[in-house]
Amino acid sequence: AQTVTQSQPEMSVQEAETVTLSCTYDTSESDYYLFWYKQPPSRQMILVIRQEAYKQQNATENRFSVNFQKAAKSFSLKISDSQLGDAAMYFCAYRTTNAGKSTFGDGTTLTVKP
């Protein structure tokens, strides 16, 4: 079974600084998808960024980028120029190409200090 591990329950960053959230996963598949979701206090989960495992190029969405290391099964999220609105719980998720469900990590709570 696939598992997703987020080893940092809590992280904090100063406004305008950069922070990296860690995620590792376990799978025997060669093709799959990885995601980072953001969950603010409103509870609404929002997709931040996705990565296709067969693409070596790291995904980037504005201030959000990933460091995807397929051999190491690592998928970290870098947030640059952190803003107060980035404060939320962040979840890493894994999905195979032929299964409906995604497997989520336990989340990392990010605090942004002004």
Add this chain to the structure above:
Amino acid sequence: GAGVSQSPSNKVTEKGKDVELRCDPISGHTALYWYRQRLGQGLEFLIYFQGNSAPDKSGLPSDRFSAERTGGSVSTLTIQRTQQEDSAVYLCASSLVYGGDYGYTFGSGTRLTVV
């Protein structure tokens, strides 16, 4: 609709009572997912519907939990004889057929409190 709608947003029930949670997915989304999120924890998969295929019920924790999806649209998650450990936020998400490859669209969840 414009987004995934869940109702009620909050539900307090007495132990032993049955509850129904509703999810209205985005129009045209054929895939629908239910997840449970206990306080401060990650998302636990419950059940997945895809079109007219048999649902993947592998995540339902006990036979007290059931779900149905009528007309390929609205879904209802039913918990019978609720227990205190059922207290959690129940999240619903939807996607296009293979849209799950591009991530899910989530609702705001139903916070269930069993007293």
